Amino acid sequence: MLAIGSEVTNFAVGDRIAASPHLRSYAERLTVLEKQAAIIPDNVTFVQAAAVALGYQTGYQAVTEELDFQKGQSILVHGGSGSVGFAAIQKAKEIGASQIYATASSKGKTFLQQYDPAIHVFDYHSEDFTQMTDKVDAIVDPIGGQTQEKSLQLLKAQGKLVTTKDLTAKAESAPFDSRAFYLNSGQTLADLLTDISAGSIIVKINQSDKFNLENLKKFHTIFQEGHPLGKLVLEF
Numbered sequence: 001m002l003a004i005g006s007e008v009t010n011f012a013v014g015d016r017i018a019a020s021p022h023l024r025s026y027a028e029r030l031t032v033l034e035k036q037a038a039i040i041p042d043n044v045t046f047v048q049a050a051a052v053a054l055g056y057q058t059g060y061q062a063v064t065e066e067l068d069f070q071k072g073q074s075i076l077v078h079g080g081s082g083s084v085g086f087a088a089i090q091k092a093k094e095i096g097a098s099q100i101y102a103t104a105s106s107k108g109k110t111f112l113q114q115y116d117p118a119i120h121v122f123d124y125h126s127e128d129f130t131q132m133t134d135k136v137d138a139i140v141d142p143i144g145g146q147t148q149e150k151s152l153q154l155l156k157a158q159g160k161l162v163t164t165k166d167l168t169a170k171a172e173s174a175p176f177d178s179r180a181f182y183l184n185s186g187q188t189l190a191d192l193l194t195d196i197s198a199g200s201i202i203v204k205i206n207q208s209d210k211f212n213l214e215n216l217k218k219f220h221t222i223f224q225e226g227h228p229l230g231k232l233v234l235e236f
């Protein structure tokens with residue numbers, strides 16, 4: 001934190017903070033609202049905090065706030081090895097999920113099964129997740145479209161679906177509590193960073209490197225040529 005406004009009370013100049021203002025991610029300095037910011041615990045690195053500020057925060061928020069997920073409930077998480085999905089899975093596990101189902105690509109499936117063999121993972125290229133026999137209490141959907149529509153049949157009567165995509169017409173008219181959300185909160189990010197500090201949530205970093213034009217080009221090329229598992233982080 002380089003400077004604060006006169007009405008800011010929760011932060012001080014010199015604090016290590018994280019925030020996700022969505023735009024200007026490549027700016028060296030930018031202004032954020034107090035409600036968007038979170039203190040980074042001493043044992044969490046800037047690279048870890050940058051890696052979780054948007055996608056992980058959203059998956060964490062989906063489970064803790066939007067779904068109000070409770071111990072003993074079951075959950076299906078689409079895109080389970082992605083940022084939103086992996087955070088949702090980890091938080092659901094920590095809360096005490098009775099069963100976790102996930103969809104992922106084949107490399108994501110391998111990663112998730114190494115993380116926790118108890119997670120039932122469907123490879124979305126070759127397996128049909130609608131074949132699962134149980135219905136679930138909660139669904140996290142960062143994919144949308146057909147995936148979202150097909151998921152509705154897997155919800156229990158009182159189940160909830162939350163998506164980072166638009167709700168399909170079928171989801172909007174379904175007799176379930178389903179909704180899309182987009183807002184980020186500094187408090188949720190602070191809770192997530194606390195869990196990372198305590199070791200109950202791990203951050204999957206693919207690689208980090210110094211911010212310069214060469215590395216910027218390299219990281220964008222990695223994305224264009226195939227989706228990497230874990231975050232790519234550029235450091236000032």
Ligand SMILES: NC(=O)c1ccc[n+]([C@@H]2O[C@H](COP(=O)([O-])OP(=O)(O)OC[C@H]3O[C@@H](n4cnc5c(N)ncnc54)[C@H](OP(=O)(O)O)[C@@H]3O)[C@@H](O)[C@H]2O)c1
Nearest residue numbers: 055058079081082083084085103105124142164181182227
């Ligand atoms: N606050 C918000 O509203 C908010 C915040 C963050 C993200 N988002 C949105 O949420 C979505 C996910 O973000 P993210 O950061 O988690 O992305 P991500 O890290 O790229 O993860 C997406 C994951 O979904 C997998 N996937 C792709 N197609 C799939 C399918 N048909 N079925 C199951 N899994 C599939 C991908 O696997 P492979 O790449 O291995 O195939 C990848 O692991 C994005 O659309 C993003 O814009 C919204």
